[in-house]
Amino acid sequence: MSHKTLRAIMLACALAIAPSCASLPRLENPIAIAQSVDARAYALMGTYAALIEEAADLVRAADTPPALKRALGSAERAATPAVEALGIAVIAYARARRDLDAAPAGDSASLAASFAIAARHLSDAILAAEQPIQALAALVRTDRS
């Protein structure tokens, strides 16, 4: 390979990489700033939806390697059921809390027990959803790095 050809390739690489690198915004992490268990679940669901929307764009792109498309498909199949379970758990938690808040003081014992169960289910659902969401995020970021 001649010196001029090498320079041309380097120029091409620089032109391809420079605009991406220069304008890559730092990705926010909404999950890290959530201060309550329901806000954490909300941030997880929103982050997952954004990642899946990004993954769909990757799958539609003709230049995405087939192996990456298959890996994204596997990651989505693993993560979506966990995120749906998280959504159901956090909605049940929010309703149980609203019922408890609205109950008269003397009638709240059974509602408090229901709320405690909902809170435990929500904690379990968050733990179950975090790993598959991180796996999908790693794949999406891999393609962008």
Added chain:
Amino acid sequence: MHNLILQTQFLLAALSALLPLLPAEARERAGQILAAAGGVLSLGAGVSAQWGDLADKLAAIRTDVEAMARAGRAVTPEELDAALTRVRTASAAFRAALETAEATP
């Protein structure tokens, strides 16, 4: 940034117009280099735009979560319903896109 990319693409196009001034032996190679540079510049711009889209979405979620914390309020069941609906819609769109991609040779 997209303006800068656009301006660089215009510059490449302008340089292409000067190709006839080059000696014949260098003209073809210079044309190939400019064409390749234009192509990879477009690719870089595409990657940049998609990444920015994801960053915007995550920033919007962060803004929501921060606003909830500042107001000291819990997430409502309606907000959670909407978030779950978005997950289901995005998942369905992803699966449809994957099916189409797998069916395409």
